Amino acid sequence: MAATYSSPKQSDISATRKREKRFNWFLPVSLTAGVLVWQLVVMLAGLPVFILPSPVDVAQRFMSMLADGRLLLHSAVTLTEVLLGLLAGGGVATLIGYALAKSHTAEKLLSPYLIASQAIPVAAIAPLLIIWFGPGTGSKVLICALTVFFPVLINTIVGLRSVPENLRDVMRSMRATPRQTLVQLEIPAALPVFLAGLRVGATLSVIGAVVGELVGADKGLGFLINLGRGQYDTALVFVAVGGLVTIALLLYGTVMLLEKHYLSWQSEPERDNSSM
DSSP, X not given: OOBOOOOTTHHHHHHHHHHHHHHHHHHHHHXXXXXXHHHHHHHHHTOOTTTSOOHHHHHHHHHHHHHTTHHHHHHHHHHHHXXXXXXXXXXXXXXXXXXXXXXXXHHHHHHHHHHHHHHSOHHXXXXXXXXXXXXXXXXXXXXXXXXXXXXXXXHHHHHHHTSOHHHHHHHHHTTOOHHHXXXXXXXXXXHHXXXXXXXHHHHHHHHHHHHHHHHSOSSSHHHHHHHHHHTTOHHHHHHHHHHHHHHHHHHHHHHHHHHHHHTGGGTSOOOOOOBO
């Protein structure tokens, strides 16, 4: 008989696609319901604008700041700090993580310092970093990098150590060089765990940027939050927070696209070439 192809994962893939479609339909409905509840609370509670502005007030503030260009300017500053911090922190964490994954001795020596660096809240040392490195972009990038560093580091180590030992034996039997083992085995095997850590780091980098801007800055979305708080302009605070959420969602979505592109093999149906 002709060869047939079975796909044991096809049902899982179909179920995943159905869940994605339901999510795409549910999200706008959920957001609309949330805005309606928000408006209802404002109307029933009769709260002043400086305590809880209505969605209309926030939308008007958003449009005015968008029209005069201030929102785009401050968002661009924060986005630049986030991207540079994510690149620097993620890059250094990946290199150190690879070295620690290869050497248990180095991990034991550096673990107390790495754990201590994570135990200290970034918000506690942010004022010191602003004093040492100035209120410019460099200090904000450093704060972002410190925020991103630990999750990417841990996931890099876990990902590299999760490579099956029998596959390493195969590479050694084929006399693969360390570079070939890294490129053809370790990176593909560790990529799912690494990208999961990058997803966490991408969202945390936004927190790092806003912490630095809240401590000391004259531009950026964190600066707008400080400005709105000082002037009791709560609508401005809502607009700035919305900008931060948008940046976090964009970064998270970008990492998700990377996962879909580089890990597409995980969802491809398995083909059974056996003849029947």
